[in-house]
Amino acid sequence: MATWSALGFQDSVSPLMEQLIFFHDHAMLVLILITTLVGYMMGSLFFNSLTNRYLLENQTIEIxxxxxxxxxxxxxxxxxxxxLYLLDEVNTPSVTLKAIGHQWYWSYEYSDFLQVEFDAYMVPSADLPDSGFRLLDVDNRTVLPMNTQIRTLISAADVIHSWTVPALGVKADAIPGRLNQISFYMNRAGLFFGQCSEICGANHSFMPIVIESVSINAFLDWVVATSDDA
Known part of the structure; x- marks a missing residue:
């Protein structure tokens, strides 16, 4: 069971992703009911030898x-x-993060704090520790506070990229010369992985995204430490 769960997406971490999953289940239930009904009707027609050669029309069934x-x-x-309207809703954000796509890495800037910015490159497999995640881990994880409304401004410096984190239910194109905005809220701590979802060149598959959700106090401690290092 653990092997199969590792092959799928991560569990949702935001209310928006939970709503997306509920809608998926809702649509799948409707599709299953329709498929079952149509299959039953087709089967009954195939195996029913009774015919009515005087039947020319049926207004009721047409309606x-x-x-x-x-x-x-x-x-x-x-x-x-x-x-759709919920996904476009932008509440008052407490933290603003700016993500800039490059070939082939991401740059992050925390607009609410001075001198908190860094680049996030994928960790090569040769340098990956035993506890690392191959082709998904980065050298500088994006640390964000949980239980906080977060706004992310997304752009690119060269070609079109796409900032995507499935567990958050967010996906937005990073377009040179343009700012796209998304908003999300994380309700638990953990590591949440994403990748560039736009075919942006030879190393398109090697510019992952890692969001580290922590408590507010741990986030503030990380901001202070990062500012001192800068």
């Missing part, structure tokens, strides 16, 4: 299979629209 799909689409569309 049913026109109106029923419309209600099903509304049943899927309303939660989808609600979720």
């Amino acid at each position: 049913i299979w026109t109106i029923l799909p419309a209600f099903i689409l509304i049943f899927i569309a309303l939660p989808s629209l609600r979720l």
